[in-house]
Amino acid sequence: MTLPRHDTFRSIGQILAADLLPALCHARKLPLRVTCLGAASYDDGDDVHVFDRTVSLGTRQSPEEAMDLAILRVSRGDIHAGRDDTLRFRPRIAVIQDSEYGLVLAGEVRAGIILWRQPVASDAEARRVVTDASRLRGMAFAASGRGEHGSARDLRYRASLLEARLVDAFWRETATDLLRLPQAA
Structure with a gap:
């Protein structure tokens, strides 16, 4: 004889995995x-x-x-x-x-x-954003070396805007x- 399983009963493992652990991880942050x-x-x-x-x-x-x-x-x-x-x-x-x-x-x-x-939707998109932001930061470094401080600041700002999606x-x-x-x- 088997007893019907009720949807209202959850094992302690299910409660820990679905409710408690995510809440603890969230609180830690x-x-x-x-x-x-x-x-x-x-x-x-x-x-x-x-x-x-x-x-x-x-x-x-x-x-x-x-x-x-x-x-x-x-x-x-x-x-x-x-x-x-x-x-x-x-x-x-x-x-x-x-x-x-x-x-x-x-x-x-x-x-x-x-x-x-808007945040990136995937890790692949995040890698593309990092590549583009790194390119802009390299251009900013070169502009700073030439004494173009305003241009360097604008390039760093554009890189930061890209990184805002990460x-x-x-x-x-x-x-x-x-x-x-x-x-x-």
Whole structure:
């Protein structure tokens, strides 16, 4: 005689594999760090006096909260590169990383909004992005050696925008889902 198996019963192994282990792995990667990459300068002069700067915006416990923080800070325009009021900061890329520095999501800052980048869909696509970004960084290095600081900075920026798609494999599905959600205007 065999007893019918009920769908409501799950073995402890199934519970561990399907519920507990993914939750523990997710928790290990929190909190999420929100930063902004940009260009800082003490004057609006030539390209020689402009330098790259990374500014921390804070930490959050979920990708949604991290996105909201980045969107709020960029839209308010209150991101400063330091305590010095004469130092101007122009945000260029918003970045969300997990506690292990895996990329969760990134986007280009333009006119007070963030244009989030769609994550790569596969490892093969990630390899192509890395190749293209490396080529641009090599061109930036050569431009810097020739004293073309503005051109070098722009090439590094283009490489960073490509790399913004290199979302950690753990976060790719989450990032894709977040970008499908309708955004409030």
